[in-house]
Amino acid sequence: MSLTYWCEQAWLPDGVAEDVLVVVEGDRITRVGQGPPPPGAERLAGLTLPGLANAHSHAFHRALRGVAQEGKGDFWTWRERMYEVAARLDPDSYLRLATAVYAEMALAGVTCVGEFHYVHHGPDGTPYDDPNAMGHALVEAARAAGLRVALLDTCYLTGGIGAPLSGPQVRFGDGDAGRWAARADALAAAYEGQPDVEIGAAVHSVRAVPPEQMPLVTEFSRRHAAPLHAHVSEQRAEVAACVEMYAATPVGLLHEHGVLGPRSTAVHATHLNDVDVELLADSGTAVCMCPTTERDLADGIGPARELADRGTAITLGSDSHAVVDLFEEARAVELDERLASGRRGHWSAAGLLSAATCAGHISLGFPDAGLLVPGAWADLVSVRLDSVRTAGAAGLEAVVFAATAADVHSVVSGGRRVVTAGRHVLGDAGALLSEAIKALR
Known part of the structure; x- marks a missing residue:
């Protein structure tokens, strides 16, 4: 069945246009034109965008929002609180929590999420009867909330460079990359041919995957033509430890062992030297910036403009979900650059919005999303x-530099209406979050 949406304004590949008609059949856009609303067309007020891509998520981190702020500390002290939450998860509780988190994302205009997934086994490291039970829970949650998902199954083998897994970490590990790959292959087989799910791979970090194990993760990505992501140079201590052990930076180490490349994304990439920047650019590796998490954890400000100037694709993620708002992530890339440089005007609104849309979808294995064009996924996000935030502003600047997630009033994801008048089809997402988080505590 064909549906026609009439957009007061829409962001098309050549800019913002008025009176835009978008015809949808099934999960795809079949025609984009301009004109008055025909009979039966559904009106979309404000500015309609393609769906946003949240390229880096850890769904269970959402349980830490607002409860891990008191006292002094850094990333490493926060990580201990995160491990406490991870230790309490099981497939049922993770399904409830992730469903609520993904509903929150949908309310913010996200239609596709890259879930960097490493909570694989039971709390003592024993696999569930289905070793991929936790991964299946995340896919089910995304579908319930109306999102496509790139499930980035993460190889996590050591508790630090040269250190064994211990405590809550033991549930993250498969023993070695060969056993990880066998489990990930089974997960990929379960969703073969299902267009709303992409099973990708991830090297958690140089802290968690010894270099000799990395090629098997890369080989999985090549064999399945799937995305490959990795946490990279998030903390100075991580860089220092890597240089001390391997005489190479994390970017250099990943390059030496074949992890970088056109299907790869380096997440954070905060503390880079000039050689790191060149290696990322020359290999075609994308970089996912997560500014709200990077500032929340006092990680630092990454060289996004320098990377983009060298041709690196920049994408955006909400990571720990200190905030779920891709508009805030987008403008933070510019605003953080202003703080670091003392100058304004590093990014255009269109450039930042491209990072939140088409570039993010490409990095997650959905190159046919993130644009309002015929043949693309039928994702329409109306702002x-x-x-009170956007009144008096105009164009893309109104969205990127003034709007928040609360200004999203309508979301069509893959042809399915999931948000209407600011309300998710599952009901009160705040109540769902409260219940799921309360159960974990």
């Missing part, structure tokens, strides 16, 4: 231009 109010008359709220």
Whole structure:
């Protein structure tokens, strides 16, 4: 069945246009034109965008929002609180929590999520009867909330460079990369031919995957033509430890062992030297910036503009979900650059929005999303231009530099209406989050 949406304004590949008609059949856009609304067309007020891509998520981190802020500390002290939450998860509780988290993302205009998934086994490291039970829970959660998902199954073998897994970490590991790959292959087989799910791979970090184990993860990505992501140079201590052990930076180590490449994304990439920047650019590796998490954890400000100037694709993620708002992530890339440089005007609104849309979808294995064009996934995200935040502003700048997730009033994801008048089809997402998080505590 064909549906026609009439957009007051829409962001098309050549800019913002008025009176835009978008025809949808099934999960795809079949026609984009301009004109008055025909009979039966559904009106979309404000500015309509293609769906946003949250390229880096750890769904269970959402349980830490607002409860890990007191006291002094850094990434490493926060990580201990994160491990406490990870230790309490099981497939049922993770399904409830992730469903609520993904509903929150949908309310923010996200239609595709890259879930960097490493909570694989039981709390003592024993696999569930289905070794991929936790991964299946995440896919089910994304579908319930109306999102496509790139499940980035993560290889996590050591508790630090040269250190064994211990405590809550033991549930993350498969023993070695060969056993990880066998489990990930089974997961990929379960979703073969299902277009809303991409099973990708991840090297958790140089802390968690010894270099001799990395090629098997890369080989999985090549064999399945799937995305390959990795946490990279998030902390100075991580870089220092890597240089001390391997005489190479994390970027250099990943390069030496074949992890970088056109299907790869380096997440954070905060503390880079000039050689790192060149290696990322020359290999075609994308970089996912997560500014709200990077500032929340006092990680630092990554060289996003320098990377982009060398041709590196920049994408965006909400990571720990200190905030779920891709508009905030987008403008933070510019605003953080202003703080670091003392100058304004590093990014255009269109450039930042491209990072939140088409570039993010490509990095997650959905190159046919993130644009309002025929043949693309039918993702339409409509943003109010008359709220107290956006009133009086105009164009893309109104969205990127003024709007928040609260201004998203309508979301069509893969042809399915999941948000109407600011309300998710599952009901009160705040109540779902409260219940799921309370159960974990």
